[in-house]
Amino acid sequence: MRKRFVFIVVLLVLIVCGVVVWSTRSSAPHQSQQSSNPDSSTVPKEKVVMVALPGADPIEARTEDYNEPSSIWVVVNKDLPLSNQQYRPNDLTLLSEFSRTDKGTDERSLRSIVVPDFDSMIADAKTAGFDLIIGSGFRPYSLQAFYYNNYVAVSGEEQANKYSAKPGQSEHQTGLAFDITLRSMQCYLDVCFGDTPAGKWIAANAANYGFIVRYPADKTAITKYQYEPWHLRYAGKPLAAALQQSGLTLDEAYPYLQKARTELIDQGKITAQ
Numbered sequence: 019m020r021k022r023f024v025f026i027v028v029l030l031v032l033i034v035c036g037v038v039v040w041s042t043r044s045s046a047p048h049q050s051q052q053s054s055n056p057d058s059s060t061v062p063k064e065k066v067v068m069v070a071l072p073g074a075d076p077i078e079a080r081t082e083d084y085n086e087p088s089s090i091w092v093v094v095n096k097d098l099p100l101s102n103q104q105y106r107p108n109d110l111t112l113l114s115e116f117s118r119t120d121k122g123t124d125e126r127s128l129r130s131i132v133v134p135d136f137d138s139m140i141a142d143a144k145t146a147g148f149d150l151i152i153g154s155g156f157r158p159y160s161l162q163a164f165y166y167n168n169y170v171a172v173s174g175e176e177q178a179n180k181y182s183a184k185p186g187q188s189e190h191q192t193g194l195a196f197d198i199t200l201r202s203m204q205c206y207l208d209v210c211f212g213d214t215p216a217g218k219w220i221a222a223n224a225a226n227y228g229f230i231v232r233y234p235a236d237k238t239a240i241t242k243y244q245y246e247p248w249h250l251r252y253a254g255k256p257l258a259a260a261l262q263q264s265g266l267t268l269d270e271a272y273p274y275l276q277k278a279r280t281e282l283i284d285q286g287k288i289t290a291q
């Protein structure tokens with residue numbers, strides 16, 4: 019009786035082991051088939067969107083929406099006002115030592131994203147012998163309205179439009195643009211700044227720090243602003259270098275940036291508005 023019981027237990031154990039071995043073997047080919055499936059090794063990779071300005075090395079497109087005033091690639095001009103008229107950056111930083119002390123805090127500030135490259139440029143300019151400061155940096159909508167209305171009152175709307183932006187159309191409101199000056203104020207907001215050694219240094223070197231001279235002498239028909247060798251705009255080093263290589267203004271680069279934006283929308287990286 020006892021022997022028979024042991025025999026049955028051993029038989030059951032053998033049957034269970036057999037079932038386990040069989041199920042393991044039968045699932046093995048399935049596993050290997052999965053790993054050799056060609057579809058699993060060709061997961062589509064995300065395509066990098068490039069911006070190729072004529073005559074410039076292509077640069078990788080940024081993945082934020084350039085229509086947002088917070089983008090360092092945003093284009094603001096007479097035809098493209100800020101998409102948010104009351105935009106005010108939330109990362110303004112006071113450049114206390116390198117700005118006009120007779121100006122308000124807003125105008126002595128830039129966005130923090132600009133500050134490291136600004137500091138590098140100011141330090142290298144100093145080494146080259148030029149003591150540069152911000153004459154006017156960030157301007158909120160209300161301050162731009164105040165300036166613009168004053169200019170119109172003094173010289174009429176047509177003249178004022180050549181050197182002053184209407185509120186909501188000024189790059190100064192982005193916190194990415196500023197008017198640079200020698201601390202001595204020599205040639206302050208005057209085209210003669212471009213002929214000073216400091217102005218020439220800026221024109222030749224600003225792009226190395228991510229800045230562009232936004233309103234060049236030979237592009238007034240495109241920018242619709244007079245030559246302003248003092249007005250610098252931050253665009254980041256890759257785009258500033260590409261703009262310098264291509265000789266295009268930001269306005270002329272706009273269609274190329276929009277093309278990249280469309281591709282990013284198609285890829286689902288940004289959403290159209």
Ligand SMILES: [Zn+2]
Nearest residue numbers: 190196197249
């Ligand atoms: Zn300016």
